[in-house]
Amino acid sequence: MMNNGTLISLSGITKHYDTGKVKVRALQGIDLEIKRGEFIAIIGPSGSGKSTLMNIVGCLDTPTAGEYLLDGRPVANMGIHQLAAIRNKKIGFIFQNFNLLPYATAYENVELPLIFAGAPGAIRKEKIMRNLSMVGLSERADHKPTELSGGEMQRVAIARALANDPEVILADEPTGNLDTRSGKEIIEIFERLNVEGRSVVTITHDMSIAERCHRIVRLKDGIIESDTRNGNKI
Ligand SMILES: Nc1ncnc2c1ncn2[C@@H]1O[C@H](COP(=O)(O)OP(=O)(O)OP(=O)(O)O)[C@@H](O)[C@H]1O
Numbered sequence: 557m558m559n560n561g562t563l564i565s566l567s568g569i570t571k572h573y574d575t576g577k578v579k580v581r582a583l584q585g586i587d588l589e590i591k592r593g594e595f596i597a598i599i600g601p602s603g604s605g606k607s608t609l610m611n612i613v614g615c616l617d618t619p620t621a622g623e624y625l626l627d628g629r630p631v632a633n634m635g636i637h638q639l640a641a642i643r644n645k646k647i648g649f650i651f652q653n654f655n656l657l658p659y660a661t662a663y664e665n666v667e668l669p670l671i672f673a674g675a676p677g678a679i680r681k682e683k684i685m686r687n688l689s690m691v692g693l694s695e696r697a698d699h700k701p702t703e704l705s706g707g708e709m710q711r712v713a714i715a716r717a718l719a720n721d722p723e724v725i726l727a728d729e730p731t732g733n734l735d736t737r738s739g740k741e742i743i744e745i746f747e748r749l750n751v752e753g754r755s756v757v758t759i760t761h762d763m764s765i766a767e768r769c770h771r772i773v774r775l776k777d778g779i780i781e782s783d784t785r786n787g788n789k790i
C-alpha cells in the first residue's frame with residue numbers, strides 16, 4: 557500500500573477513564589503522524605498521558621475516540637487475531653521493568669515470540685543467537701533474569717522485542733530503572749536499530765536521551781504541547 561512512508565497515523569485520539577466519581581481525561585485529542593525510520597522521544601510531566609498514548613500506539617489499549625491507522629489500515633476494524641499478529645510481528649514493545657519471564661533463560665525469553673509466530677526450531681535458534689549477539693549478550697544466553705544486571709535484562713528485552721523483526725520499536729521509559737551507563741548502552745542500541753531503518757519511539761524523562769532522538773514530542777495534560785524535529789517546530 558502506498559502511504560508516503562507513514563507508518564502510524566493518529567487523529568483526534570482521546571482516552572477517558574471512568575473510575576466511579578472522577579472522569580480522567582488522559583488524552584484529549586492527539587494528532588500524530590510517525591513515518592518509517594523516525595527516531596522519536598515522547599516527553600512530558602508525570603500523568604501527561606505518555607504511557608496511555610504509547611499503549612494505544614502499541615495496540616495494547618484502545619482509544620475512547622479518534623482514528624488510528626497503522627500502515628494505512630484502521631486498527632479499530634481489526635479482530636483480536638489480527639491485533640495479536642501485529643503485536644507479535646510489527647511492533648516491538650519495551651517496558652521500564654523489562655517484563656521478562658523470571659524462570660526462563662535469556663534464550664527462552666527471546667524464543668517465546670518466535671514460538672508464537674510459528675518459527676521452526678532451526679530458524680528460532682539462528683535468530684535468537686543473532687539478536688542476543690546484537691545486544692552484546694551471546695555469553696549470557698543461559699542466564700535467568702535474576703542472574704543478570706538491570707542493563708542486561710533490558711538488553712534481553714530488546715532482543716525479545718526484535719525477535720520477529722518489527723518495523724517499529726516502542727519503549728516506555730526503558731532506562732528509567734537503569735544507571736546512567738546502562739541507560740547509555742540502551743540508547744546506543746536504539747540508535748543502531750534506527751540506522752538500520754527501524755522506527756524507534758521512546759518515552760523518557762531524561763533530556764540527555766531525548767536530545768539524541770531526531771524528533772521530540774512533548775505532552776501536557778493529554779495534548780501535544782510541542783513537536784520539534786532537530787529543534788525546529790513541525
Ligand atoms: N487504568 C487507568 N484508570 C484510570 N486512570 C488512569 C489509568 N491509567 C492512567 N490513568 C490516568 O491517566 C493519566 C495519564 O496517565 P499515564 O500513565 O499515561 O501518564 P504518564 O505520562 O505515562 O505518566 P508517568 O510519567 O508518571 O509514567 C493520569 O492522570 C493517570 O492517573
Ligand SMILES: [Mg+2]
Nearest residue numbers: 606607608728
Ligand atoms: Mg508512564
